[in-house]
Amino acid sequence: DAGITQSPRHKVTETGTPVTLRCHQTENHRYMYWYRQDPGHGLRLIHYSYGVKDTDKGEVSDGYSVSRSKTEDFLLTLESATSSQTSVYFCAISESPAYEQYFGPGTRLTVT
Amino acid sequence: GENVEQHPSTLSVQEGDSAVIKCTYSDSASNYFPWYKQELGKGPQLIIDIRSNVGEKKDQRIAVTLNKTAKHFSLHITETQPEDSAVYFCAALTQGGSEKLVFGKGTKLTVNP
DSSP states (O other), X not given: OOOEEEEOSEEEEOTTOOEEEEEEESSOOSEEEEEEEETTTEEEEEEEEEETTEEEEOTTOTTEEEEEEETTEXXXXXXXXXXXXXXXXXXXXXXXXXXXOEEOOOEEEEEO | OOOEEEEXXXXXXXXXXXXXXXXXXXXXXXXXXXXXXXXXXXXXXXXXXXXXXXXXXXXXXXEEXXXXXXXXXXXXXXXXXXXXXXXXXXXEEOOSSSOOEEEOOOEEEEEEO
């Protein structure tokens, strides 16, 4: 398995609180992605990174920010969590967009 | 932007039968089409992919076909086994501006023993 971990694996938080999810890789892949998975919607891209300090928006980026200060770490922040952000969040890594993406185990986030 | 439609959303087959999942895409410039399998409680994992310069690719019991003219591609699983039960996602790589994968909504495949 590709060396990719996510933390925390589960989190319950209240509406309005900030939340940060961490993705860590040991593969030195250039690209890192954050997806959310919801029933009936499949996987939707939130943000992605193509290098240290280089990030771009995906299709559902509103309410989320990201940072990548090191090759191995990609952080996803919900500045003020809302119930609509209750979801399972997956991090993925790849050498290039046109090659295999390796997914982490996911983080289940519940916003009450 | 790219839109990927996947059908059916659920599929139930008997062990040993074949299963077919179909996807259509909207961006004619898309040139990379992977398929991912997601088992319960895990992240998706690539099972096969195809690029626009070929029409078919096989890997043991799994095959993918691509029709660029019609903008659709399909996953074929033969001699299904209970361990094939999972959610399958197709995806297409967008080309406009930055390259990103757009996923279909998924197909839950159940293989009954």
